[in-house]
Amino acid sequence: MISAVDFESVSRFLKLHSGLILGIDKQYLLESRLLPLLRKFELADFARMAAILREQPSGVIAEAVLEAMTTNESLFFRDKSPFEHFTKVMLPSLNATRRPGDPLRIWCAAASTGQEPYSIAMTLLENPHLTGGRRVEIVGTDLSGEVLERARSGRYTQFEVQRGMPVQLLLKYFEKDGDNWRVKPNLRSMVDYRKLNLLHNFSHLGAFDIVFCRNVLIYFDATTKRDILSRVARITRPDGYLLLGGAETVLGISDAFRSVPSQTGYYVPNVPAMAGV
Amino acid sequence: MKTCLVVDDSGVVRKVARRMLEDLSFSVTEAANGLEALAACDIALPDVILLDWNMPVVDGLGFLTQLRSLPAGLVPLVIFCSAENDLDHIATAIAAGANEYIMKPFDFDLLREKLEEVGALEKAVT
Numbered sequence: 331m332i333s334a335v336d337f338e339s340v341s342r343f344l345k346l347h348s349g350l351i352l353g354i355d356k357q358y359l360l361e362s363r364l365l366p367l368l369r370k371f372e373l374a375d376f377a378r379m380a381a382i383l384r385e386q387p388s389g390v391i392a393e394a395v396l397e398a399m400t401t402n403e404s405l406f407f408r409d410k411s412p413f414e415h416f417t418k419v420m421l422p423s424l425n426a427t428r429r430p431g432d433p434l435r436i437w438c439a440a441a442s443t444g445q446e447p448y449s450i451a452m453t454l455l456e457n458p459h460l461t462g463g464r465r466v467e468i469v470g471t472d473l474s475g476e477v478l479e480r481a482r483s484g485r486y487t488q489f490e491v492q493r494g495m496p497v498q499l500l501l502k503y504f505e506k507d508g509d510n511w512r513v514k515p516n517l518r519s520m521v522d523y524r525k526l527n528l529l530h531n532f533s534h535l536g537a538f539d540i541v542f543c544r545n546v547l548i549y550f551d552a553t554t555k556r557d558i559l560s561r562v563a564r565i566t567r568p569d570g571y572l573l574l575g576g577a578e579t580v581l582g583i584s585d586a587f588r589s590v591p592s593q594t595g596y597y598v599p600n601v602p603a604m605a606g607v
Numbered sequence: 608m609k610t611c612l613v614v615d616d617s618g619v620v621r622k623v624a625r626r627m628l629e630d631l632s633f634s635v636t637e638a639a640n641g642l643e644a645l646a647a648c649d650i651a652l653p654d655v656i657l658l659d660w661n662m663p664v665v666d667g668l669g670f671l672t673q674l675r676s677l678p679a680g681l682v683p684l685v686i687f688c689s690a691e692n693d694l695d696h697i698a699t700a701i702a703a704g705a706n707e708y709i710m711k712p713f714d715f716d717l718l719r720e721k722l723e724e725v726g727a728l729e730k731a732v733t
Contacts, residue, residue, distance in 0.1 A: 488692055488710050489717075492709065492710060492713075492717055492720075492721075493716075493717065493720065494720060496707070496724055497697060497701065497707050497708040498701065500697070501694065501697060501698055501701065505694070506693055506694055
């Protein structure tokens with residue numbers, strides 16, 4: 331069991347370095363995620379871990395704690411509806427307004443273990459008519475170097491490849507790799523993975539047409555959410571799109587994006603804020 | 608109520624699958640091999656068939672091939688549910704007319720997602 335004092339200490343560390351807000355009811359989550367690290371680093375107890383986080387907030391253990399706490403379950407084609415917006419609204423509209431040959435750029439801001447960027451890549455390959463032969467760049471970023479390594483490797487367990495993905499796509503885009511499955515090289519090469527903390531500057535990523543920022547803002551407080559959304563808006567093209575997770579919204583949080591009448595699940599930049607781009 | 612025929616030579620698997628399917632509001636019938644399954648389909652075609660591969664008498668692939676050649680045999684949605692987990696088996700099953708393929712072991716969420724995938728179940732609101 332973690333003591334109240336140590337829980338408070340670890341929570342403060344997480345808030346400061348990842349923006350993650352851990353409710354007081356999340357003791358169980360914290361224990362279940364960090365217990366393996368106690369063993370791995372041969373720490374006597376959570377008190378010792380909390381002390382190390384205070385003394386060496388950018389050390390190896392601190393890094394491992396951040397990774398363990400910010401990694402989420404990820405499914406292929408999670409929630410389905412974002413991918414319907416993607417193929418029915420976003421790609422047709424962008425393909426119609428962009429000059430032939432101009433590339434499209436897509437950012438997965440919480441790429442995690444790669445299921446979302448690979449789902450986007452598969453969707454593009456399955457619907458070549460939607461992009462009219464233009465090049466599509468997919469940039470996948472995540473706070474955690476460890477999950478990005480997994481994403482880059484494209485290796486998934488038998489259980490993971492079945493979650494959310496039609497078997498026809500498994501046959502087309504994956505190969506058997508021992509007991510696991512691996513994304514084929516042509517699909518892997520479509521995604522550029524980079525380590526990135528959303529609390530830090532990300533303007534160097536360049537401008538994007540579509541931003542998937544799903545199920546990551548939920549971890550931040552309102553001020554941090556507003557800050558991230560305004561910086562996302564600055565690198566989203568005026569006629570571009572933002573996709574959030576099913577339980578997330580910009581409403582009441584940020585004016586940088588607005589919803590589209592009679593459409594839910596995606597947002598567009600509030601263009602006046604983009605003047606001059 | 609939608610109907611599902613569970614075809615598996617393991618009574619335990621049939622029981623587990625039945626419980627999951629009933630939680631998803633399916634009316635469930637069972638068959639212990641492909642021959643029993645063909646007899647069941649002769650009486651009434653189910654909406655969905657959850658189909659094991661390795662079974663005595665007539666195996667899953669043999670059953671599927673015969674089912675798809677029946678009049679109206681294309682109607683049931685067939686989800687293979689097998690411990691055979693290599694590309695060749697999966698590709699063979701799909702070529703023979705399976706709509707989806709579950710590699711065992713499976714759990715409730717996976718079964719629900721595959722049923723949604725083939726359109727046998729309304730997608731859960733997310």
